[in-house]
Amino acid sequence: MSSAGVLIVGGGLAAQRCAETLRRRGCEAPVRIACAEAVPPYDRPPLSKEALAAEPEPGSLAFRPPEWYRENEVELLLGARAEALDPTARRLRLGSGAELAYEELVIATGGSARRLPFLTGFSNVHSLRTAADAARLRPRLAAGARVAIVGAGFIGQEVAATARGRGCEVTMVEALPVPLEPILGAELGAWFAQLHAEQGVRVLLGTGIAAAHGAGAVEELELADGRRVACDVVVVGIGTVPATAWLEGSGLDPSGVRTDTAGRTPLPGVYAAGDASIPFEPRFGVHERTEHWDAAAWQGAAVAQAITGRYPGTPPLPSFWSDQYGHRIQYVGHARRADAVVIDGDPGARDFEALFTRGGVPIAGLTVDRPRSIPALRRQIDCGPQERPAEEVAA
Numbered sequence: 001m002s003s004a005g006v007l008i009v010g011g012g013l014a015a016q017r018c019a020e021t022l023r024r025r026g027c028e029a030p031v032r033i034a035c036a037e038a039v040p041p042y043d044r045p046p047l048s049k050e051a052l053a054a055e056p057e058p059g060s061l062a063f064r065p066p067e068w069y070r071e072n073e074v075e076l077l078l079g080a081r082a083e084a085l086d087p088t089a090r091r092l093r094l095g096s097g098a099e100l101a102y103e104e105l106v107i108a109t110g111g112s113a114r115r116l117p118f119l120t121g122f123s124n125v126h127s128l129r130t131a132a133d134a135a136r137l138r139p140r141l142a143a144g145a146r147v148a149i150v151g152a153g154f155i156g157q158e159v160a161a162t163a164r165g166r167g168c169e170v171t172m173v174e175a176l177p178v179p180l181e182p183i184l185g186a187e188l189g190a191w192f193a194q195l196h197a198e199q200g201v202r203v204l205l206g207t208g209i210a211a212a213h214g215a216g217a218v219e220e221l222e223l224a225d226g227r228r229v230a231c232d233v234v235v236v237g238i239g240t241v242p243a244t245a246w247l248e249g250s251g252l253d254p255s256g257v258r259t260d261t262a263g264r265t266p267l268p269g270v271y272a273a274g275d276a277s278i279p280f281e282p283r284f285g286v287h288e289r290t291e292h293w294d295a296a297a298w299q300g301a302a303v304a305q306a307i308t309g310r311y312p313g314t315p316p317l318p319s320f321w322s323d324q325y326g327h328r329i330q331y332v333g334h335a336r337r338a339d340a341v342v343i344d345g346d347p348g349a350r351d352f353e354a355l356f357t358r359g360g361v362p363i364a365g366l367t368v369d370r371p372r373s374i375p376a377l378r379r380q381i382d383c384g385p386q387e388r389p390a391e392e393v394a395a
Contacts, residue, residue, distance in 0.1 A: 011035030014274030017300030143167030333364025
């Protein structure tokens with residue numbers, strides 16, 4: 001490896017775990033992390049929960065204290081946004097115009113919030129992806145504020161729960177018949193809608209946003225079915241897209257980077273991890289984004305192991321958790337591929353687990369306030385679909 005060393009682009013979990021694993025595995029080459037934001041790598045799940053409910057203590061979201069980077073000789077480049085990649089010259093151009101050489105490049109630029117074009121330019125429309133987003137939104141969630149949330153995915157639901165906890169009047173608008181239907185199905189989607197309705201959220205399903213009315217700030221949302229929602233704050237939570245547009249012309253897909261299970265891309269010395277990547281899933285023989293905390297952590301570490309000449313092993317099952325109204329919701333597996341679901345427990349009492357199957361084979365599980373059930377569900381699922389042969393990188 002040349003003196004250019006390893007250049008990690010991105011300041012999220014995948015980038016942090018990659019740097020940590022490189023040093024733990026004895027990598028002595030220079031390691032740099034180019035962060036688009038002006039702050040060191042930090043944890044994002046609290047942004048829709050604790051960090052939105054109250055201002056966090058300085059540095060409390062950071063993965064590591066500043067001295068960790070000095071002691072481990074990991075150079076942080078803050079405010080360094082990737083602009084273009086020249087894989088032939090092995091150089092990365094930043095938005096500032098500066099260029100960085102690399103021997104090994106790790107693309108870990110994460111995802112960007114999807115936006116609705118007709119809501120851009122309004123002062124009270126927010127997304128929630130960064131600490132700066134949370135800082136802008138937090139003071140708007142005052143008691144009595146009318147909060148309209150567009151999208152009832154997990155981010156939208158967590159913001160709704162936090163806003164209700166702060167005394168806001170919350171309306172959640174979802175275009176699907178029930179929240180999360182493509183992933184969890186109609187029965188569980190309806191359970192999530194009921195959970196929020198019982199907490200005082202006005203849940204409007206099966207309709208989208210047709211227009212926004214107001215001068216400078218949105219005062220009212222007009223829905224596709226003709227209903228109107230008065231609001232002081234609008235939060236758009238309709239998912240993310242890979243933050244990889246800067247790869248245009250590099251030979252990699254700017255809509256998301258396909259990798260093998262170790263994070264390798266078709267370009268020599270270039271890897272990808274986290275929400276910027278579309279890794280190979282050996283259990284089903286497909287490439288798919290996971291967009292979960294656990295996956296980003298594993299993928300960042302896997303890339304570091306590949307760089308240091310080690311086989312990272314089989315990717316773990318994707319999993320995530322969500323905290324809403326004092327309840328812990330946990331998930332593992334690939335529920336969107338299921339053709340049946342069996343529920344054990346009492347959904348009405350918010351104490352149950354769901355096992356998703358495909359052709360009778362367990363492929364996913366979800367629990368509500370049953371954390372001890374997750375290891376057993378994971379074992380069941382791990383005995384499910386047999387892995388297909390590892391694939392390098394699909395074209």
